[in-house]
Amino acid sequence: xxxRKTALVTGGRRGIGRGIACALAEAGFDIVVNDxxxxxxVATTLDMLADRGASAVFSQADITNLDSHAALLxxxxxxxxxxxxxxxxxxxxxERGELLDATPEDFDRVMAINLRAPFFLTQAAxxxxxxxxxxxxxRSIVTISSVNAVMVSPEKPAYCxxxxxxxxxxxxxxMRLADHGISCFEVRPGFxxxxxxxxxxxxxxxRIEAGETxxxxxxxxxxxxxxxxxxxxxxxxxxxxxxxYVDGGLGLHRL
Numbered sequence: 001x002x003x004r005k006t007a008l009v010t011g012g013r014r015g016i017g018r019g020i021a022c023a024l025a026e027a028g029f030d031i032v033v034n035d036x037x038x039x040x041x042v043a044t045t046l047d048m049l050a051d052r053g054a055s056a057v058f059s060q061a062d063i064t065n066l067d068s069h070a071a072l073l074x075x076x077x078x079x080x081x082x083x084x085x086x087x088x089x090x091x092x093x094x095e096r097g098e099l100l101d102a103t104p105e106d107f108d109r110v111m112a113i114n115l116r117a118p119f120f121l122t123q124a125a126x127x128x129x130x131x132x133x134x135x136x137x138x139r140s141i142v143t144i145s146s147v148n149a150v151m152v153s154p155e156k157p158a159y160c161x162x163x164x165x166x167x168x169x170x171x172x173x174x175m176r177l178a179d180h181g182i183s184c185f186e187v188r189p190g191f192x193x194x195x196x197x198x199x200x201x202x203x204x205x206x207r208i209e210a211g212e213t214x215x216x217x218x219x220x221x222x223x224x225x226x227x228x229x230x231x232x233x234x235x236x237x238x239x240x241x242x243x244x245y246v247d248g249g250l251g252l253h254r255l
Contacts, residue, residue: 006080
């Protein structure tokens with residue numbers, strides 16, 4: 001086997017981030033797991049990655065603090081000496097409620113985590129990748145958005161608006177970095193079973209069973225992970241900037 005590639009996964013200690021990290025490990029990547037806190041969930045994730053043959057380290061950082069980005073990227077090179085893939089996964093849900101009652105505090109919090117942080121981390125990652133090698137092929141930046149990038153949910157306004165900015169971000173960086181062997185992708189999950197939707201699980205389960213998704217089951221974190229690993233491994237070599245849906249057909253329009 002050739003030299004293993006490396007990936008940095010933000011928000012990787014559990015949930016979708018863990019699923020992505022595990023899929024990348026199985027695809028031959030060594031992993032830097034980033035998250036805001038270090039706890040037993042981190043230890044579990046690192047053990048799971050080791051079981052899949054990956055070398056893995058944890059790098060604690062609050063990505064909303066832009067000053068932390070340099071040290072976070074340094075940790076990738078310190079651990080593995082190269083940088084092949086950034087996965088912008090970290091994100092939060094906004095407060096659910098009446099659109100007309102949305103608060104500036106919640107809006108600013110969600111925007112800082114879901115949009116501002118990945119924009120500037122992608123910027124910093126692009127610079128580092130270019131400084132390492134201006135034209136090495138096979139590198140990627142994968143950003144996890146949501147079907148709410150284009151589907152309206154008025155009860156979670158800040159979340160929808162933050163996710164709607166990520167497609168434009170991905171397209172801009174995709175254009176800027178394509179000539180340098182760095183492909184940018186956006187992944188749009190639909191109903192994925194995570195802690196973010198526990199409060200509305202029963203409601204959405206009924207909608208799924210009624211056929212709102214054409215594949216009538218909840219999406220799993222492994223579904224998102226498999227998609228990201230395929231993109232990072234070069235499965236779409238002539239594609240940049242476009243969204244890849246992991247939604248069971250939720251976004252398909254029926255006449």
